[in-house]
Amino acid sequence: MKKITLSVVALTMTMMSFGQTQCKSLTKDSVQCKNTTKTEVQLCHNHNPNHVVLSDKIAVVCSGITKKNTKCKSKTKDVSGLCHNHRKN
Numbered sequence: 647m648k649k650i651t652l653s654v655v656a657l658t659m660t661m662m663s664f665g666q667t668q669c670k671s672l673t674k675d676s677v678q679c680k681n682t683t684k685t686e687v688q689l690c691h692n693h694n695p696n697h698v699v700l701s702d703k704i705a706v707v708c709s710g711i712t713k714k715n716t717k718c719k720s721k722t723k724d725v726s727g728l729c730h731n732h733r734k735n
């Protein structure tokens with residue numbers, strides 16, 4: 647029974663890692679990156695200079711006023727145009 651369990655665990659582990667490779671780049675401390683990737687260039691999103699994040703929302707500066715009566719400088723993607731500090735709950 648233990649042999650069957652171990653073989654199922656080993657098979658599951660190999661299937662989970664199918665198609666993924668470890669990033670080939672080095673971190674700032676000259677240690678190999680531990681992120682996994684599925685891309686052909688074998689670089690994770692942190693090290694790939696061509697990685698593009700697709701976002702349908704555009705960040706804008708909050709239109710709220712602070713306690714010191716100045717414009718808020720926080721950015722938000724909320725449709726109201728207000729950051730988390732100025733939105734009413």
